[in-house]
Amino acid sequence: MRRDQLEHAIRTACQILGHPTVIVVGSQSILGTFDEQRLPAAATMSLEIDILPIATSDEETARLADLLEGIAGEWSDFHEMHGFSIDGVDLETAILPAGWRERLVAVQNLNTAAIGGAPQFTGLCLDKEDLCVAKLCAYREKDLEFVGALADAGFVDLRVVESRLREVPDASAGRAAQALRWVASRG
Amino acid sequence: MDSGSAVLREVMTETGTSQVELARVSGVRQPSISQFLSGRASMSDDMLSRLLACMGRRLEVVRRPVDVPLDRSHRRSWLLHRELAAQLSVGAIRAWGPIVEKNLADLEARVQGQPHGRNLARWRQLVSDEDVAGVRRAMTGLDVESIEMREVSPLRGLLSHQDRDRVVGVAS
Numbered sequence: 001m002r003r004d005q006l007e008h009a010i011r012t013a014c015q016i017l018g019h020p021t022v023i024v025v026g027s028q029s030i031l032g033t034f035d036e037q038r039l040p041a042a043a044t045m046s047l048e049i050d051i052l053p054i055a056t057s058d059e060e061t062a063r064l065a066d067l068l069e070g071i072a073g074e075w076s077d078f079h080e081m082h083g084f085s086i087d088g089v090d091l092e093t094a095i096l097p098a099g100w101r102e103r104l105v106a107v108q109n110l111n112t113a114a115i116g117g118a119p120q121f122t123g124l125c126l127d128k129e130d131l132c133v134a135k136l137c138a139y140r141e142k143d144l145e146f147v148g149a150l151a152d153a154g155f156v157d158l159r160v161v162e163s164r165l166r167e168v169p170d171a172s173a174g175r176a177a178q179a180l181r182w183v184a185s186r187g
Numbered sequence: 188m189d190s191g192s193a194v195l196r197e198v199m200t201e202t203g204t205s206q207v208e209l210a211r212v213s214g215v216r217q218p219s220i221s222q223f224l225s226g227r228a229s230m231s232d233d234m235l236s237r238l239l240a241c242m243g244r245r246l247e248v249v250r251r252p253v254d255v256p257l258d259r260s261h262r263r264s265w266l267l268h269r270e271l272a273a274q275l276s277v278g279a280i281r282a283w284g285p286i287v288e289k290n291l292a293d294l295e296a297r298v299q300g301q302p303h304g305r306n307l308a309r310w311r312q313l314v315s316d317e318d319v320a321g322v323r324r325a326m327t328g329l330d331v332e333s334i335e336m337r338e339v340s341p342l343r344g345l346l347s348h349q350d351r352d353r354v355v356g357v358a359s
Contacts, residue, residue: 001297041299041300042299042300042301043299043300044299044300044301044302044303045298045299045300045303046298046303046338046339047294047297047298048260048338050260062259065259066259066355069259069260069263069355070352070355070356073260073263073355074260074263074264074267074343075267075343075344075346075351076351077348079343080343080344083293083297087260088259088260089258089259089260090259092258093258093260140331140335141226141227141301141302141335142300142301142302142303142335145300145301145302146300149300
């Protein structure tokens with residue numbers, strides 16, 4: 001996955017939804033901070049981009065996520081044509097620390113704009129350490145590989161990750177505790 | 188981490204058994220035990236049973252159907268692959284060959300890290316072996332390995348658009 005494909009996905013998702021802004025969650029959101037040429041090869045990434053629609057209710061978020069999936073999701077014409085897909089997701093997809101919305105990284109440029117240059121749509125990508133919190137709370141092999149590779153390359157600060165793991169919702173405290181043990185094991 | 192890792196860790200803690208001690212008694216190498224505990228290596232029930240026996244425990248496996256709470260994108264992916272699985276046969280694998288090969292090459296060039304790389308190698312092997320049972324398992328399974336296999340599925344472009352849209356509609 002490349003940075004220009006992330007921008008393409010942002011533009012497409014906004015056009016499908018008729019919204020000026022979407023939120024990018026999942027590992028591809030790291031491309032909002034670093035382009036693919038800088039990322040370590042061991043940072044696990046696939047060819048799907050998780051997009052969280054911005055809506056006023058969970059029901060509306062789910063409806064919009066399904067709309068995205070129908071048009072640009074797995075095995076869609078869009079997927080066939082471009083080689084990557086857009087997954088519409090809801091907030092249950094990721095466990096995030098308090099304050100994550102204030103730290104989102106905006107991606108907005110000519111490549112996120114409609115034909116003619118306007119409007120320029122915006123993709124709000126998870127902050128890199130917030131992304132690592134979400135990945136560590138999910139705690140799958142690919143998540144640990146992803147965070148480990150970013151940490152080893154000095155792209156994320158595990159002290160910040162550790163601090164934010166203490167700020168996830170109480171309902172996810174168990175997952176955060178497991179993640180904290182993993183961080184501690186890395187010294 | 189899978190449930191086997193959790194069971195092993197629990198019994199080691201309860202019995203005060205160290206990795207070194209368990210390795211000595213069981214004959215299983217300590218690095219392997221470490222990998223089982225961290226979830227970095229999968230552990231069969233036979234292996235878990237063997238390790239538990241060394242600590243005075245017997246493994247009891249309970250069979251019951253369990254609903255698998257997939258998130259929306261993983262559920263859609265499962266539904267799509269399940270639909271395509273209805274067409275699966277040795278002949279279908281052969282007919283799908285050129286598309287699967289093209290998709291595999293594309294994925295191998297653009298996907299990075301683990302377990303994606305390993306799962307792509309597994310897809311390639313399953314298709315090469317014309318292993319219908321293995322492919323079907325990867326398409327329909329709800330175990331972690333199958334779910335992760337579908338994250339790098341090379342089966343794009345094989346289900347008709349009509350069937351694809353119907354399945355996605357059902358999922359929404």
